[in-house]
Amino acid sequence: xxxxxxxxxxxxxxxxxxxxxxxxxxxxxxxxxxxxxxxxxxxxxxxxxxxxxxxxxxxxxxxxxxxxxxxxxxxxxxxxxxxxxxxxxxxxxxxxxxxxxxxxxxxxxxxxxxxxx
Ligand code: FES
Numbered sequence: 001x002x003x004x005x006x007x008x009x010x011x012x013x014x015x016x017x018x019x020x021x022x023x024x025x026x027x028x029x030x031x032x033x034x035x036x037x038x039x040x041x042x043x044x045x046x047x048x049x050x051x052x053x054x055x056x057x058x059x060x061x062x063x064x065x066x067x068x069x070x071x072x073x074x075x076x077x078x079x080x081x082x083x084x085x086x087x088x089x090x091x092x093x094x095x096x097x098x099x100x101x102x103x104x105x106x107x108x109x110x111x112x113x114x115x116x117x
Contacts, residue, residue, distance in 0.1 A: 006021075007020070009102075018038070052112055053112065056091045057108065062100070068094075
């Protein structure tokens with residue numbers, strides 16, 4: 001019961017900021033699911049790298065500090081995301097560490113479920 005927690009903020013396109021407590025070791029998808037963060041359609045494939053709905057945009061600084069580089073599978077899926085940026089990642093592939101305390105990520109205005117086509 002003594003899991004380390006950090007604070008993570010999801011910045012929605014409409015300006016709303018959703019600040020939640022997140023367990024270290026969870027993915028950003030876990031955080032959205034476990035906190036019932038209100039992001040319509042987010043995480044549709046449940047982290048199996050087949051949807052791109054978990055697309056999040058990091059600041060350059062945070063992006064550079066992420067421990068793992070995206071895999072080819074993640075990059076392929078990101079290519080299909082709307083509003084792709086140089087600092088885009090898929091939330092289901094990002095595992096939280098203590099050093100990410102205070103992380104802020106932008107949620108794109110449109111969520112694109114590639115499976116819906
Ligand atoms: Fe589908 Fe991340 S939840 S790719």
